[in-house]
């Protein structure tokens with residue numbers, strides 16, 4: 001097959017020769033080969049022109065002309081492929097984006113962590129539990145693309161057929177999303193019908209509350225005004241495009257959907273618009289970087305606080321040697337206590353190397369805490385603090401924060417602590433539904449959009465005042 005990648009030794013399968021971190025072992029190679037063949041034969045989930053369109057949007061976000069909102073579940077499940085769950089997830093992302101369009105006065109690119117976010121890297125490949133008084137060890141749950149969450153040997157056995165089921169559920173999800181987005185959501189045009197009850201919470205100062213109320217009224221007025229003009233603008237704001245993304249952890253899955261397309265050079269991963277490489281699989285010589293370097297999609301790389309600035313520059317050189325605009329997003333997830341020390345050297349090194357990247361902030365993954373009773377959670381305040389500090393770092397270095405990445409859901413879960421809706425540690429067990437990391441609930445996510453709008457719309461002169469040479 002023709003190879004148009006700048007890496008002459010690359011093919012959709014060249015990753016197979018490189019060491020693969022977090023590889024999941026299938027005990028039936030014949031069944032794996034059958035599943036891969038099925039995935040190779042099935043039609044693509046997205047198209048190359050949608051992918052190129054997103055890449056162009058991301059190139060504009062790099063220049064500060066757009067802002068990216070990426071969000072969704074930590075781990076989607078096959079069981080969650082239901083109309084209510086999909087609708088509420090799409091709704092919260094659209095509502096957040098409308099608040100942000102209004103606050104930031106620029107278009108917001110919406111990218112869901114969905115329609116394929118089924119594969120999870122786990123710190124420990126084995127999970128041990130007490131079952132009827134004795135210790136039982138089984139493979140960890142790696143996400144519905146690999147195995148199932150129940151703690152039984154059958155459920156935890158990696159099953160290659162799950163890749164095909166995952167693909168089908170991604171297709172069902174995407175089909176419904178495309179239909180919803182095309183039809184428009186009527187109540188999006190009426191922010192006064194949104195659930196904004198967090199406005200009433202005691203932790204908001206009167207000034208902030210008044211500001212939020214003003215923003216909502218302005219947003220509602222603006223949308224009504226556009227409706228009155230009979231413009232398509234409201235529909236453009238609420239319909240528009242929706243893009244998909246997921247962690248490209250299973251290279252069997254990703255490579256089986258990677259192909260050439262007529263009249264375009266190179267290979268596209270047509271399982272999603274924007275796959276990303278996780279913090280644990282971004283080794284320069286590893287299989288994931290090998291696979292990602294050859295696909296044409298815009299890609300993300302998660303960057304944690306331990307990343308050496310020189311390694312991040314090397315990743316940029318490797319994954320985007322010709323500095324294609326919009327190609328590479330660095331999704332930094334430092335943890336609030338680490339931002340001040342860890343982020344500036346990385347941003348500075350990439351900037352000084354002249355590399356073109358989209359800087360994004362994932363304020364979720366570095367802020368995980370475990371309660372005394374063993375529940376994984378995140379504090380709303382720590383999430384806000386990471387965003388706030390990240391904005392300051394970029395303002396000081398003269399670089400642009402072009403997007404944010406959240407784990408969130410449109411449901412009323414109790415997984416993260418804090419925010420105006422007042423979820424406390426004692427509330428966590430009320431509705432903790434995530435099989436993996438804790439997500440912002442509807443109220444927390446919407447409040448986050450208001451906070452982001454306030455923080456990111458700070459006047460340039462006040463940002464310039466922050467600017468000093470580091």
Ligand code: PEP
Pocket residue numbers: 074121247277278279280302303333365437
């Ligand atoms: C995730 O996004 O769910 C994840 C595992 O993130 P990270 O690779 O940043 O730890």
Ligand code: CO
Pocket residue numbers: 074075365407436437
């Ligand atoms: Co997660």
